[in-house]
Amino acid sequence: MKKKILVRTLIILSCALIFTGLAAAQEIPIDEVTKITVEGNDYVSDFEILNAVKTEVGDQTDQNELRSDLQNVFSLGYFSDVNIAFENYQGGLNVIFEVVENPVLKGIEISGNQPIYERDKIIEMLDLNLETVLNVKKMNKNLKKIQEKMQDDGYILARYKDVNVSDEGILKIEISPGYLYSVGVSGNTKTDSKVVLREMPIEAGEVININKIQKGFQNLSRLGYFKNINPKLQRVDGPENSAKLNIDLEEGKTGNLQFGGGYSSNDGWIGFVDVSEKNLFGNGQNIGFKWQFGDTTTYSLNFYEPYLWDSLYSFGFSVYDRETVRTTSTDSSGDLDYLKKSKGGSISLGHPLPNDWRTSLRYRLEDKEEIWDESSDDDKYQEGDLIDGSDKDLQSLTLSFSRDTSNNRFHPTSGSINNLSIEEAGGFLGGDMEFTKYNLDSRRYYHGFKDHAWALRMKLGLSDPRNQSGGLGSEEYDLGGSDSLRGYEQSDFDSNEHDNNNLLLFNVEYRVPFNDSFTGVIFTDAGNVWEDQDKIKLDDLKLGYGLGMRMNTPVGQLRLDYGWDEDSEGMLHFSIGNTF
Structure with missing residues (x-):
């Protein structure tokens, strides 16, 4: 029994060296694969894990193929760690995939001073099921989609300030939408500044949306008061993730x-x-x-x-x-x-x-x-x-x-x-x-x-x-x-x-x-x-x-x-x- 444990420990170490690219191929025991098993999974089924493994019983152990299997299992998104161990089994080797599952998702918290979308909308876009193991791959993919949607919808400064999962399985997402610090007008020698600002559908303190700024530009253009209208958005050193808008004008004949x-x-x-x-x-x-x-x-x-x-x-x-x-x-x-x-x-x-x-x-x-x-x-x-x-x-x-x-x-x-x-x-x-x-x-x-x-x-x-x-x-x-x-x-x-x-x-x-x-x-x-x-x-x-x-x-x-x-x-x- 002690021998079996010792052999297993040495093989695990050798495998770790292989997957860091520091071990020679001959350090892996070259033998027939007589069994493939999974350990450490309480929620994700053996079938789903083994379905990602290409190595089959009867194959000879192969360094590249095992590396690919390890990556495939990890890419499922359910695990924070994946290792491979070996045991002697019926004249060959039992290949054991040791996995550490992510926490079971118990809840989702969305924070931010003023979320861009309603919480229910973000939950819908995340598409994560509670009381199941958190799939990090799916989460990251959908977070990227949400980020792209925020950009497409005009929230050009919006970003994730923090994303983490607690030991209790609470996913916490903090969104920093990006706020308008101030709106200024320059170059208007005749037109009252309030005439310009009332055509802008965005005010200081609101979440920055480039579509609103463009809409304001169109509103000002339709007035026919100005030869040139040049809105400029610049980041400020004040509050985090904020910018100021300045509308530079050249008066025209009215x-x-x-x-x-x-x-x-x-x-x-x-x-x-x-x-x-x-x-x-x-x-x-x-x-x-x-x-x-x-x-x-x-x-x-x-x-x-x-x-x-x-x-x-x-x-x-x-x-x-x-x-x-x-x-x-x-x-x-x-x-x-x-x-x-x-x-x-x-x-x-x-x-x-x-x-x-x-x-x-x-x-x-x-x-x-x-x-x-x-x-x-x-x-x-x-x-x-x-x-x-x-x-x-x-x-x-x-x-x-x-x-x-x-x-x-x-x-x-x-x-x-x-x-x-x-x-x-x-x-x-x-x-x-x-x-x-x-x-x-x-x-x-x-x-x-x-x-x-x-x-x-x-x-x-x-x-x-x-x-x-x-x-x-x-x-x-x-x-x-x-x-x-x-x-x-x-x-x-x-x-x-x-x-x-x-x-x-x-x-x-x-x-x-x-x-x-x-x-x-x-x-x-x-x-x-x-x-x-x-x-x-x-x-x-x-x-x-x-x-x-x-x-x-x-x-x-x-x-x-x-x-x-x-x-x-x-x-x-x-x-x-x-x-x-």
């Missing part, structure tokens, strides 16, 4: 005096004067006055406060007086021009919603009338006469939901802009017009070849008119012209036979910038208007297509489009600003 003129196929000869300031006194308020004259004459004054009294509510108002020349087809006298007049104003109140959505409620009060601008041959329609039934008072409430994730306010190449609104007129609000309108305007932008861009829009308008005439009157949908269906005039869709109560419009543009001033456009439009909703059909859409040019000028972007209709008849469109 006040504009624009004037110009030209010819629009929709509105004839036009001129305009536009005075605006989008960062009034550096407080982030927007005010503007516009005068447009020609076939369409408009006076308008607008004001917008995005953070009313430093709250999350926005406030805006507008007053306007608009007069437009339109053409209609009468029963007996051919085409006649008439003046479409409207004057009034609106006030609105808005508030942000989750996931970048925003809602607003607008009250509109407007006085409308239509007057003949020329006389008919039979004296039935006389210049200056009010068109019967056109003098109406409109009072409405509009509930809107909007979301803007485009990457650039003026030249977007990615993201989307969505607007959904419901307008209720008449009823308890009073006024002469009663209807409900549902409007959806959805725009999507994609990168094209190199710096090119795709721009897509779908516009849907549905209504429920409750006037005696069964139509919307002056509130009916317009279609045709430079801002909707190019290749057609707006009057192409005016009809005495039906009211334009419903609209469906699709626009597709492929935009090719030549330089900072000029952009070429290839476009296709499709749309139509209907009186009844059940008559809306895709195969009833009118098609327009063509080419265009955009020119950036000190007075804004000028648009020149040439479109063809379904009959291949061409039409030139001139306007100001992006189509969508």
